[in-house]
Each structure stands twice: as C-alpha cells, then as structure tokens.
Amino acid sequence: MQRRDALGGAEFAPGTTYLNSASSGLLPARSAAALRAAVEESVSYGTMGRDYFAAAHASRAAFARLLDVPAERVAVGSSVAVQSAFVAGSLPAGAEVLAPEGDFSSLLNPFAAHPGIKLRTVPLEALxxxxxxxxxxxxxxxxxxxxxxxxxxAAVREAARAHGARTYLDITQAAGWLPLRAADFDFVVAGAFKWLLCPRGTTFMAFGGDLGRGGEWPAALHAGWxxxxxxxxxxxGPIRPAADARRFDEPHAYLSYVGAEQSLGLLAELGVAAVHAHxxxxxxxxxxxxxxQGLTPRPAPGSAIVSTPGIADAEQRLTEAGVRVSVRGGLLRAAFHLYNSxxxxxxxxALLR
Structure with missing residues (x-):
C-alpha cells in the first residue's frame, strides 16, 4: 500500500500518536492561536469579545458551505442533546420515533425522556x-x-418519505470526513468537536426538506434574545423570532466559535473528498x-472508525506508550483522521502485536 503522510501539515504536531478523533478531535494551530488572542482580548473587552456574533456567523457560513446547504438554514448551538430535545418538542403528542438500537445517548435519550413520545428501536440494518x-x-x-x-x-430517507415520516440525522461522527447529502434530511445535527476539529461547545443544526420553506418553521421552543x-x-420581553434558522440559535459559547471559524476554514481548504480518501x-x-494478526474488527465497510473485540485490555498499555485510542462496549476503537499517517x-x- 502507498504510504500516506498526514494532511494537516504545520497545523498539527501532537505529542501523542492520536487515534481518538471519534472521542474528540485535535485543535489546529490556527484555531489555538485565535483562541489565545480571544482570551487575551477578553481581559479588556469582556467574555463576549469585541463582536460576540462575528465568529458564530462566520462558522455558520463555513459549516453550511461544507455541507452544501444555505447558511440561512443553519442554527448554532451547544450540544446534540439540546437539539434532540428541540426536535422531540416539535412532534405531536403520541408520536412514534424510530431509531437504531444502541445509537448515541445524546441523540436518543431526549426522545426516550419525552412523556409524549413513543421511542421504538430496531437493529441499524433493519431501520x-x-x-x-x-x-x-x-x-x-x-x-x-x-x-x-x-x-x-438513502434507504432510510426513501422509506421515511414513502410513509410521510420526517428524518433526523446526526452527523457528529461523519461531518468532516464522509461526503453527505444533508439537504435530503429534515433535521441534521453535528457536534463539531470531533471530526470537524472545533472546540467543545460548538454544535450546528441544519434544516432540509420543506422545513421553513414558505415561512412555516417548527416552534422556536428555546428561543432567547x-x-x-x-x-x-x-x-x-417576548421576541419576534428571526425569519430564518437563526430563530433556533442558542446563546453560543463565544470562545468555542472563535476556534470553530478557523477549524472549519482548514477543512474547507483541504476538502471533504481528500479527507475521506485519506x-x-x-x-x-x-x-x-x-x-x-488474526484479529477481526466489527464490520464497518468504508468507515474511518475501526472497533475490534478481544483486545480492549491493550488500552492501558497503548496509553502508556503515548498512543491514544478508546474502548467502547468492550471494543478497542481507533479512529483515523487527517493528522494521522x-x-x-x-x-x-506493532504495539498490539
């Protein structure tokens, strides 16, 4: 196989062999520099900076370009769980929500906890x-x-359309490396602190399908100023919500979006297709x-995440050797991103051997 160097160049110089992007991504050098400058600025200008909205608006636009959706159909937020609770609140009483068994809790639990929703889970392959x-x-x-x-x-989208159901797609483990057709889904959420390389506290919600077209949006249940x-x-007092998806914005963590603007800029320069291939x-x-070595990972064709049974006990030894991976559900999980080679x-x- 042709050897592959990291794509990140001078943006990354980790002190570890970092193979844990499925937990959180590394911060690019340009993002770290912007954060340092913003922290220094806050000494004289407060924790909302000189312009509280500039970085969030720029990040919104950069995320929209990455997913090829209009910026006016993207909201900024703080967590996937908050956005899931918003989606749950937009459904009628007694609504059935269908989801994969064992999907991430931040996606599923707000539906399970909502008293007016019936959550039904099935194997992913049967969804x-x-x-x-x-x-x-x-x-x-x-x-x-x-x-x-x-x-x-594609199969889930078509099945939902055939039965008049809406779709809610979580791209937290996909955005930044997997080519996506986000506009095909009604609600699309991304926790941006993993593959999108943003600081934690950066989340985006994109609206596809017919949501908001003609001015008919779901209720802005958590709308603040x-x-x-x-x-x-x-x-x-009560507000008049924005005419576009900004009506679903949360009061954002200023510093997180200062870093996000730079991180998303780097991904735009590299291109999702190049990151995917790498x-x-x-x-x-x-x-x-x-x-x-006679080891068989869980089948996940085409994925940048590889999880393997039977070797979870190697995590401590790997950590001591400066290799960062994670264990989830008894599986040793390695995740490969643009700064890896x-x-x-x-x-x-070699360490597993």
Whole structure:
C-alpha cells in the first residue's frame, strides 16, 4: 500500500500518536492561536469579545458551505442533546420515533425522556424496513459511534418519505470526513468537536426538506434574545423570532466559535473528498494489519472508525506508550483522521502485536 503522510501539515504536531478523533478531535494551530488572542482580548473587552456574533456567523457560513446547504438554514448551538430535545418538542403528542438500537445517548435519550413520545428501536440494518405509516420521525446517526458502521442513509430517507415520516440525522461522527447529502434530511445535527476539529461547545443544526420553506418553521421552543429578528429589540420581553434558522440559535459559547471559524476554514481548504480518501485508506491499512494478526474488527465497510473485540485490555498499555485510542462496549476503537499517517497505524499495530 502507498504510504500516506498526514494532511494537516504545520497545523498539527501532537505529542501523542492520536487515534481518538471519534472521542474528540485535535485543535489546529490556527484555531489555538485565535483562541489565545480571544482570551487575551477578553481581559479588556469582556467574555463576549469585541463582536460576540462575528465568529458564530462566520462558522455558520463555513459549516453550511461544507455541507452544501444555505447558511440561512443553519442554527448554532451547544450540544446534540439540546437539539434532540428541540426536535422531540416539535412532534405531536403520541408520536412514534424510530431509531437504531444502541445509537448515541445524546441523540436518543431526549426522545426516550419525552412523556409524549413513543421511542421504538430496531437493529441499524433493519431501520429502513421498519419505517411504518405510524412513524412520525426516524432519528439515527450517519456513522455509529460504537463501531463505525455507516447507515444506509438513502434507504432510510426513501422509506421515511414513502410513509410521510420526517428524518433526523446526526452527523457528529461523519461531518468532516464522509461526503453527505444533508439537504435530503429534515433535521441534521453535528457536534463539531470531533471530526470537524472545533472546540467543545460548538454544535450546528441544519434544516432540509420543506422545513421553513414558505415561512412555516417548527416552534422556536428555546428561543432567547439571540434568536430574535431584531437583536437590538430582543433583550426584554417576548421576541419576534428571526425569519430564518437563526430563530433556533442558542446563546453560543463565544470562545468555542472563535476556534470553530478557523477549524472549519482548514477543512474547507483541504476538502471533504481528500479527507475521506485519506482517512479510509488508513483505516483499510489498519484492518489489513489486524487480519495479519488474526484479529477481526466489527464490520464497518468504508468507515474511518475501526472497533475490534478481544483486545480492549491493550488500552492501558497503548496509553502508556503515548498512543491514544478508546474502548467502547468492550471494543478497542481507533479512529483515523487527517493528522494521522501510515506510520501512526504501523505503530499501533506493532504495539498490539
């Protein structure tokens, strides 16, 4: 196999062999520099900076370009769980939500906890077949956090359309490396602190389908002053929500979005297609090395995440050797991103051997 160097160049110089992007991504040098400057600025200008909205608006636009959706159909927030609770609150009483078994808790738990919702879970592979006339929403991750399995997004989308159900797609483990058709889904959420390389506290929600077209949006259930059409007139009393998806904005963590603007800029320069080719080639190299050692990871064709049973006890030894991976559900999970190289994969394989 052709050896692959990291794509990040001078943006990354980690002191570890970092193979844990499925937990959180590394911060690019340009993002760290912007954060340092913003922290220094806050000494004289406060914790909202000189311009509280500039970085958030720029990040919104950068995320929209990355997913090829209009910026006015993107809201900024703080966590996937908050956005899931918003989606849950937009459904009618008694609505059935269909989801994969074992999907990430931040996606599923707000539906399970909502008293007016019936959550039904099925195996991921059966998700499209299990959509039925009574299903109001199909909520699922594009890529499973546990083992990297990629959902058949097209099949789920078509099944939902056939039965009049809306779709809620979590791209937290996909955005930044997996090419996506976000506009095909009604609600699309991304926790941006993993593959999008943003600081934690950066989350985006994109609206596809017919949501908001003609001015008919779901109720802005958590709208505060930042969601007002006229920000200068939205600080006291009930507000008039913005005409576009900004009506769903949360008061954002200023510093997180200062870093996000820079991180998303780097990904735009590299291109998702190039990152996808790089990441999946490294993952395939790792799978081949595991096979040489008689080890079989969970099947997840085409994924940048590789989770393997039977070797979870190696995590402590790997950590001590400066190799960062994670254990989830008894599986040793390695995740390959733009700052990784073939040398990183070979080091991991050598230590497992």
């Amino acid at each position: 499209a077949d299990e959509v039925r006339p009574g299903t109001a929403l199909v909520a699922f991750s594009a890529v499973q956090s546990l083992d990297g399995r990629i959902a058949d997004m 930042v969601a007002g059409e006229d920000l200068g007139a939205s600080t006291y 990441n999946t080639a490294l993952a395939d190299h790792y799978r081949a090395g595991l096979a040489d 073939t040398d990183d994969v070979d080091r991991l394989l």
